Amino acid sequence: PSTIRTKSRVFKIVTIPGDGIGVDITEAAVAVLQKLAAVSGTFEFEFTEKDWSSKKYQERGYYMPEDGLDQLKKFDAIYFGAVGWPDVPDHISLWGLILPIRNALGQYVNVRPTRVLRGITSPLKDCGPGDLDWVIVRENSEGEYAGHGGTTHGAFSHAIATEVSIFTRVGIERIFRFAFETARSRPRKKLTMVTKSNAQRHGMVLWDKIFTEITKEYPDVETDKMLVDAMTVRMTLHPKTLDTIVATNLHADILSDLAAALSGSIGIAPSSNLDPTREFPSMFEPIHGSAPDIAGKGIANPIGAFWSAAEMVRWLGFTEAADGLMAAIENVTEAEIKTKDLAGASDTKTVTEAVCKEIEK
Ligand code: GGG
16 A cells, blocks of 8 residues: 555764865765755765864864774764875875775775766867766775885984785785676776876786686776876876776875876765675775865865765665765756866856756655
């Protein structure tokens, strides 16, 4: 009978707004997610906010409490704003907050989709919606971000510092399998693997070797290999030749900033830090940083935050709602309701309200 209502599922989401515009865009993302849930009627969100930030670090001497990582494990997903503030060295903030979360919660994949959204102009010639449509799969647990190394004779003119990249067969195989599955799920079934194996003759050569092995398991996926320097040229001059891209932690971090700029602005780019085993909660965050110069002014671009929210909804199993949110975002950009970084004149609040209105339609 029509009086019987299916109960909606309640997801516990922990938000960590962090620093600078992370606070502005997390507030905007929460508003959009609440609206999406209300309209969908099939899921709800229960938000809990953690005040872990550089400001709190300066007051308390730590970003997360000792049991912080265990606290996060109790949630269905983590929504992260941004970290970094001029008063705290960046390596302290990254290693105090975001990197331990990725490492402890098994988030060995970072997925960074890029495409030119409707109404957004790419700086590339003849590159409209559909022409630039990439997914960058970033290895998120090892490589140049392994945190292994040290400093000695630091006070002297002969100071020495080492930063050791660590690559493991387990780590490489699992990121390749994820990247191949991603490529296979997309219409063009195309994967480009990026290294610097001409100069980095150990870890990067292992990447090459394992890539050749795993390619044999995916005969339906077309593959090629690029050196990271040449890749920046190909992304800029031949964007239509690329689809899914897999690269190391550092290389993919750099390439995804370039990708975001080529698709219109770093402010629109999303990312998902995934634990593909689903043992632990995954974390969703726009790729941009805390942008201290515009923090608190209400002018930050919330599109990367909304797109990250859409990827969170998708990860939680609601594909239709995620697609609906993406359509709402693109209707808004197409209507020229955009922030200054996209040559628009709207503020964060106006863009947020416009997306919420689109969701209601
Ligand atoms: N919202 C992402 C953020 O705050 N990123 C800061 C950053 O520099 N992250 C480095 C990284 O993702 O490796």
